[in-house]
Amino acid sequence: MSKFLYFTAILFIFSNLTIHTTFAAPTEEEITELLTEMNWTMEELEDYLSYYELTTADFETIEDLEMMLGTPINDENLAELLQSYNLTREELDVLLAEFGESTADYQFIEDLEMAVDFYMNHDEVMEEAEAFLAQIGLTEEEVEKLFNHLMALDETVLEAEMAKIEARMEPFMMMEDLTQLTEKQEAELISIWEAMLTAYHLKGNFYLVDRNGTKTAISYADLIKLETLNENSLFIELFDFEGNLLMDMQLSDDMFTSDFLLDAGGKLTDVGDMAGELTDLLHDEKLPNTASPYWLNALIGFLLLIAGCMLYRFSRKTEKV
Numbered sequence: 255m256s257k258f259l260y261f262t263a264i265l266f267i268f269s270n271l272t273i274h275t276t277f278a279a280p281t282e283e284e285i286t287e288l289l290t291e292m293n294w295t296m297e298e299l300e301d302y303l304s305y306y307e308l309t310t311a312d313f314e315t316i317e318d319l320e321m322m323l324g325t326p327i328n329d330e331n332l333a334e335l336l337q338s339y340n341l342t343r344e345e346l347d348v349l350l351a352e353f354g355e356s357t358a359d360y361q362f363i364e365d366l367e368m369a370v371d372f373y374m375n376h377d378e379v380m381e382e383a384e385a386f387l388a389q390i391g392l393t394e395e396e397v398e399k400l401f402n403h404l405m406a407l408d409e410t411v412l413e414a415e416m417a418k419i420e421a422r423m424e425p426f427m428m429m430e431d432l433t434q435l436t437e438k439q440e441a442e443l444i445s446i447w448e449a450m451l452t453a454y455h456l457k458g459n460f461y462l463v464d465r466n467g468t469k470t471a472i473s474y475a476d477l478i479k480l481e482t483l484n485e486n487s488l489f490i491e492l493f494d495f496e497g498n499l500l501m502d503m504q505l506s507d508d509m510f511t512s513d514f515l516l517d518a519g520g521k522l523t524d525v526g527d528m529a530g531e532l533t534d535l536l537h538d539e540k541l542p543n544t545a546s547p548y549w550l551n552a553l554i555g556f557l558l559l560i561a562g563c564m565l566y567r568f569s570r571k572t573e574k575v
């Protein structure tokens with residue numbers, strides 16, 4: 255899985271598509287022949303097309319479908335790609351591995367070439383993102399689990415729910431002093447947090463961790479009332495509704511500053527911009543009129559919203575000290 259899926263792998267929303275299902279479509283025999291040539295199953299083809307929110311019925315002819323898919327990777331065109339970028343096969347494998355991928359993740363040489371070109375010019379962004387993730391204790395495996403969990407949710411429903419949550423958060427973002435919240439405002443902040451977890455089908459546990467590593471459970475309601483962590487760290491666990499642990503992370507007292515949050519947000523946004531650039535390139539190559547990668551943004555937004563909901567009061571208080 256790509257390290258874009260650190261804060262994602264990617265589904266896309268298309269707008270203004272001009273393909274109509276009234277067109278003729280490739281016959282079953284033509285598709286079967288194509289699958290045989292590619293050594294693919296029908297399910298694999300459908301999965302690939304669904305990435306672009308397409309089906310075989312969206313193509314007039316088998317030639318149109320083949321053109322959209324591209325050229326299957328073989329020894330000859332892979333050797334040409336390596337020569338073009340002055341890479342050995344081992345160097346290519348290392349490059350892709352840095353982004354959590356391998357050549358097995360690509361079926362078509364055009365997609366692989368575009369990714370290689372992009373990765374060779376953006377590895378610094380990913381190195382910074384990796385360092386940030388390590389700083390808060392997130393592993394690639396954990397982010398992949400969270401992403402896969404998010405991918406299973408209904409995108410339309412989640413997008414609508416998050417729009418409501420963002421609207422509810424706006425008054426807090428406009429406040430100059432979050433150290434003097436009323437009971438009603440605190441209750442609203444708690445409600446927003448609960449709504450966010452529900453929207454993402456998650457449950458969260460919080461613990462204060464002292465210098466000896468002793469963990470003490472604390473509710474979100476009590477957490478937002480704290481003036482300081484008193485040199486403790488905040489340990490966060492996220493579970494799905496079935497009780498499976500998806501990820502945990504630990505934030506030190508030093509991280510509860512506006513500088514850290516801004517830096518963290520900047521790094522996550524850089525990754526989002528980077529992934530957006532690549533996915534725009536891939537989609538411009540395949541189809542016109544593409545939109546931004548919603549699921550990547552959802553994952554980035556989720557991580558930032560966690561920070562915003564839990565740390566915003568602390569960051570304001572730290573600024574005043």
